[in-house]
Amino acid sequence: MEEATETKRDRVRRLLIDPLKADGFRFARGVTAEDAKTRLDRLADDLAYLKDDGLDALRVSLRTKGEGAARCFWPAPATVLGLAESFQRRPLDELPALLRWFASAAGGAAVLGDRLVAEYWFWTMHKRPPVKPMDKKVVADKAEEWRRRVELAKDRIARGHTMPDDDAQWLQWYQGKVTYVEGLVGNQSGVSEDAA
Known part of the structure; x- marks a missing residue:
């Protein structure tokens, strides 16, 4: 059996998105599953330039940056991308x-x-x-x-x-x-x- 190669998007999912989902991050009511997937795919693509340690640092920092009263909603992309730039500038x-x-x-x-x-x-x-x-x-x-x-x-x-x-x-x-x-x-x- 062939071993599948991990895409950049998959790497961001593995190191950032999936762990944050496991921590309870979600989208507000009214966001469809398809729209949520599209937003997270776009976010993953925008963050693919980060090295593994940059993604790890971003994950740790984002854990406390959730939006909403319960602090469990995904932050705005501008928040995530701005924070990512503080860890590693985009080429x-x-x-x-x-x-x-x-x-x-x-x-x-x-x-x-x-x-x-x-x-x-x-x-x-x-x-x-x-x-x-x-x-x-x-x-x-x-x-x-x-x-x-x-x-x-x-x-x-x-x-x-x-x-x-x-x-x-x-x-x-x-x-x-x-x-x-x-x-x-x-x-x-x-x-x-x-x-x-």
Whole structure:
């Protein structure tokens, strides 16, 4: 007999959802079994990025976060996902909004404005695009700072001087990020026409 491989969703069920159900977590009256399954499947999919120890920590924390008078109803997804982020941040590559942003006209504008890595950095910090005037200023300032740092490093190399290790590592990181984010700009898959 073949041994079935455990899916990511099954792993989240095993380590988080099923133990919380065993502790008494349930949905409020009026939520159909089908709707409850759909909600828990969506939750499992959203939490699949967590490592086992992150799921264990989340389970322990959620045991005291039930909603309702008896504290036995499943918390809102925003509560669960926010708590999960406190244990382990979700990788940016899994955020569809980030992929759409860089594949849209905004990504092209970031390339033209030489803000590509700075915008990606902003996403890592805030998990949202820099759309407010203050956000744009922060990104522009960071892009200018890094542009100057790259110029200084390239000038030092051109003159035959050695760079300190931390500068060399930073330059390597920066150039790697440029290549990576340029790949996101070129990736048009899954982008709707209105997002571009």
